[in-house]
Amino acid sequence: MSWEVMAAEQLAWGVMEEGWRKGPWTAEEDRLLIEYVKLHGEGRWNSVARLAGLKRNGKSCRLRWVNYLRPDLKRGQITPHEEKVILELHARWGNRWSTIARSLPGRTDNEIKNYWRTHFKKKAKVSSDNSEKSKARLLRRQQFQQQQLLQQQQQQQQQTQVFDMRRLMSLLDENENRVPTLPQMKQDASAAATPIFPNTIDDHHQVFLYSVFNNSAALPEATNHDQDINWDGLWNMDEFSGNIYYSNSANRATLRTSAATPYY
């Protein structure tokens, strides 16, 4: 092979390995492959190089035909209906892309696989992260329950004020949609300047509510994720006390539903 030919092949960046070309296909190679299939039909891919004059191995030819040149391929974006089918079939079959592709005429396993990876895999990861979060939440809830138990015992011993959960629930009902942001809550509750729940809740209950929302007896430093923390607390509250959450706010129930909706 002359150096000119070698240089030309480098420029076309078709890599030659053991005599086989690799990398992107040229229009001429496509034409030769289409001609070959017209004459000999699909299959016998290892004969393509010899019969069609292509410097491609059989595997590469088959892949190019199946994923790109086949005339029955459907071009264009995956439709919402196709996406639905992919989701349903993936839930049933897992990563059996060729099986899924059989239910989507004109789509290749490679195309579906790529679509899944780019559109759903990341969301699945987020979902798994959420599952980690819910484990941590469970742990926090258990700690919180222990803490409450301890508190109650101490309070009974000292015969001091007893927290009445029913009272708190009704207070929450009365103050529907008034869930404050954390900095507001922290500032107001600790300073006891302006009541957060102006209707009825006294300073003592404000601090307690803050701790319920945040599963913490102490007031933490302000954070940039105030809303997250507050709603996190609400999820826990729901799990912890039964139906506080549902009885509390239709809006929050809607939010909860949307947050709990599984996605891929």
Next chain:
DNA sequence: AATAACTCCAACCGCGTCTCT
């Protein structure tokens, strides 16, 4: 305007299964 980050997708690779001799 530059560039970093992200998305898309064609193509490759390794391996398991099938088919033929």
Next chain:
DNA sequence: AAGAGACGCGGTTGGAGTTAT
């Protein structure tokens, strides 16, 4: 029955294009 080659599948890579900062 066994070995070799062909085929098919799922995972991965890397370049091009697009979007965000």
